[in-house]
Amino acid sequence: MNLSNKVAFVTGAASGIGRSVAMKLADAGARLVLADWDGEGLVRVGSELAAMTVTLDVSDPQAVREAVEATVQRFGGLHLAVNNAGIEGTRQRLADYDLDAWRRMIDVNLNGVFNGMRAQIPAMLGSGGGSIVNVSSILGVNGMATVSAYSAAKHAVIGMTKSAALEYAAEGVRINAVAPGYVRTPLLDSAPPERLAAAIARHPMGRLAEAAEVADMVVFLLSDQSSFVTGSVHLVDGGYSAI
Numbered sequence: 706m707n708l709s710n711k712v713a714f715v716t717g718a719a720s721g722i723g724r725s726v727a728m729k730l731a732d733a734g735a736r737l738v739l740a741d742w743d744g745e746g747l748v749r750v751g752s753e754l755a756a757m758t759v760t761l762d763v764s765d766p767q768a769v770r771e772a773v774e775a776t777v778q779r780f781g782g783l784h785l786a787v788n789n790a791g792i793e794g795t796r797q798r799l800a801d802y803d804l805d806a807w808r809r810m811i812d813v814n815l816n817g818v819f820n821g822m823r824a825q826i827p828a829m830l831g832s833g834g835g836s837i838v839n840v841s842s843i844l845g846v847n848g849m850a851t852v853s854a855y856s857a858a859k860h861a862v863i864g865m866t867k868s869a870a871l872e873y874a875a876e877g878v879r880i881n882a883v884a885p886g887y888v889r890t891p892l893l894d895s896a897p898p899e900r901l902a903a904a905i906a907r908h909p910m911g912r913l914a915e916a917a918e919v920a921d922m923v924v925f926l927l928s929d930q931s932s933f934v935t936g937s938v939h940l941v942d943g944g945y946s947a948i
Contacts, residue, residue, distance in 0.1 A: 706928055709734030712780040712832075713927070714773060716763055716821060717790035719746030721890060722840060725920035726787050727754055733924065735785065738776045742790075763790045763817030764809075766824075773824035782832030785927045788821040789840040791858075796851040807854045814858035815865075822869055826878055834877025836927045839866045840919075841884045843942045859884075863938050870936030879935040881926045886942030889913045909944035 713730050717723035718739035727739055727750060737756035741747040744760045751758035757779060759772045776783055794810040795803065818839050829835030844852060845859030863882050870880040887893065887904045893913070894901070905912060919941045925931055926939065940946050 706733045706924070706930065708785070708928065711735045711784040712738070712776065712782055713785035713787070714738045714740070714776055714783060714825065715787045715789065716740045716761065716817070717840075719743040719750055722885065722888060722916045722919050722923070723787065723789040724750055725916040726789065726923050727756065729917070729920050729924045730785070730927075731756070733928075736780050738772070738780075740772055740790070761790075762813075763788075763820055764812040766816075766820040769817075769820040770824040773828050777828050777831070783825060783828035784832055784835045786821065786825040786829075786835070786837045787840070787923055787927070788818040788825075788837065790817055791840065794852075794855055798851055799853045802854060810854040811858055814855065815861045818862050819865065822865075822880070826869070826873060829878050830873075830876060835879075836931075837869075837878065837880045838923045838926045839880070839882045840923075841866075841882045841938065843884050843886050843940065843945050845882075845884050846938070846940070846946055866938065867936045874935050879926075879931070881931075881934060881936070882938040883919060883922050883926070884938055884940045884942065884946075885914055885919045886940075886945045887913045888916055888919060890916075907945055907948075908942065909948065912943065914941060914943060 713735040718727045719741035731754040739756045740759045740761040747758045791814045795806050841862045842859040844856040845863045866882040
């Protein structure tokens with residue numbers, strides 16, 4: 706895969722799925738702009754990949770717009786974008802859910818994707834087209850007790866992805882989503898054994914995803930190998946959603 710003529714903007718790039726996506730895009734030759742609110746982690750990844758970095762809270766629409774404008778100013782356009790930044794939030798039953806926690810969840814996990822696309826799409830239209838991948842979750846297609854805010858935001862990301870894809874399909878901007886299952890992270894690996902075992906048991910393949918496996922799907926959707934794919938959601942969940 707050769708992306709040497711492409712400019713890519715990735716949020717939540719300091720760790721996890723975002724970092725893996727950035728690494729694979731760099732391997733394919735893309736010019737990278739990496740964004741995250743974890744400034745220290747972002748600097749490490751940016752230095753490793755020789756990428757432009759922007760410390761960014763995706764819930765701030767003006768900051769997102771300025772970051773995309775800076776990308777276009779530096780590289781002359783924007784062709785690829787991954788809206789991956791998100792938070793897990795708190796776990797509470799709906800009637801007990803703290804309103805501030807609810808608003809923050811929606812502001813980052815849903816509005817952050819909206820803010821991203823709202824800035825990225827005009828930049829791509831001005832660059833001759835492009836491809837956007839929004840990161841949802843298995844909880845964007847399924848429910849789970851005590852995660853109503855997270856699940857609501859991730860369901861909405863899928864709906865927004867499909868609607869936006871219809872709006873811009875004829876203008877050369879493809880927009881898709883991925884819905885990962887549980888992904889191995891240092892935090893999850895250090896969880897109590899019973900919690901880790903319960904997470905693994907939800908996946909018929911008997912293990913958790915590696916971030917690189919999700920990144921492979923993201924990069925496929927960004928690339929011309931998926932040139933007739935738009936408005937779709939792709940599960941990377943080891944069979945979780947088939948149960």
